[in-house]
Amino acid sequence: MKNSMNLAGAYIGIIIGAGFASGQEVLQFFTSFGIYSVLGIVVATALFAFLGMQVTQLGSTLQTRSHKSIIDHICGRFIGRLVDIIITFFLFGVTVIMIAGSGTIFEEQFGIPSMVGAIVMTVLTIGTLLLNVNKIMSIISAVTPFLFVIMIIISGYSFFTSDLSFNQIISSSSEGEAATGNWLMGSLLYVSYNMTAGIAMLAVMGGPSRIRNRLVWEAFWEVSDWGSCYS
Numbered sequence: 001m002k003n004s005m006n007l008a009g010a011y012i013g014i015i016i017g018a019g020f021a022s023g024q025e026v027l028q029f030f031t032s033f034g035i036y037s038v039l040g041i042v043v044a045t046a047l048f049a050f051l052g053m054q055v056t057q058l059g060s061t062l063q064t065r066s067h068k069s070i071i072d073h074i075c076g077r078f079i080g081r082l083v084d085i086i087i088t089f090f091l092f093g094v095t096v097i098m099i100a101g102s103g104t105i106f107e108e109q110f111g112i113p114s115m116v117g118a119i120v121m122t123v124l125t126i127g128t129l130l131l132n133v134n135k136i137m138s139i140i141s142a143v144t145p146f147l148f149v150i151m152i153i154i155s156g157y158s159f160f161t162s163d164l165s166f167n168q169i170i171s172s173s174s175e176g177e178a179a180t181g182n183w184l185m186g187s188l189l190y191v192s193y194n195m196t197a198g199i200a201m202l203a204v205m206g207g208p209s210r211i212r213n214r215l216v217w218e219a220f221w222e223v224s225d226w227g228s229c230y231s
C-alpha cells in the first residue's frame with residue numbers, strides 16, 4: 001500500500017508540475033469551455049490513470065532505465081528517435097518555464113531579484129536529480145499532498161468569497177481564449193503534453209524492479225480519485 005501511495009503521489013506531483021507550469025493551462029484547456037470543462041476533466045482523469053498505468057507496467061516488464069526504451073518499443077527505433085527528441089524538447093521547455101516562474105515568485109513575494117530565485121531553483125533541481133530514483137519518488141510524493149491541500153483551500157476560499165453567481169462564473173469563463181476549438185480536443189491535448197513529462201519519470205519508476213499488477217492498479221485508482229480533484 002505504501003509503495004502504491006508513493007507511486008501515485010509521485011505521478012500526480014509530476015503532472016501537477018507540468019500541468020500548472022505557466023498558470024494558463026487549466027484556463028485554456030478546460031475553463032474556457034464553461035460547463036463542458038467538467039466533461040473534459042473526466043476524460044483527462046481517465047486517460048491519466050490509464051496511460052500512467054500502462055507506461056509503468058511496460059517499464060516494469062522491459063526493466064527500463066529511461067523512457068527511450070519504452071518509446072523504441074512502441075514506435076520502433078527510427079520513429080522512436082524523433083519522438084524522443086520531441087519529448088526532450090517538451091521537458092526542457094517545461095523546466096525553463098517552471099524555473100522562470102519560481103524566479104518571478106521570489107521577486108513578487110520577497111523582493112529578491114528573479115535571477116537569484118531562478119538560480120536557487122536550478123541548484124535545488126540539480127541537487128534533487130543527484131539522488132536515487134526511490135528518494136526522488138519519495139520527495140515528490142511527500143510534496144503532493146501539500147499541493148493538493150493548498151489547491152483545495154484556494155478553491156474553497158474563492159468559491160465562498162466570490163460575489164459572482166454560478167451563471168456569471170460560467171459566462172465569464174467562456175470568454176477566455178481557449179487553446180483549441182472544443183472541450184474534447186482540449187482535454188486530449190492537455191493529457192498528451194503532460195504525458196511527455198509523465199512518461200519520462202514513470203519509465204524510470206517502473207523499470208528498476210518488477211511491479212505487481214495489483215500495485216499498479218492500486219496506484220492508479222488513487223490517481224483517478226485525486227486527479228478528478230486537481231484537474
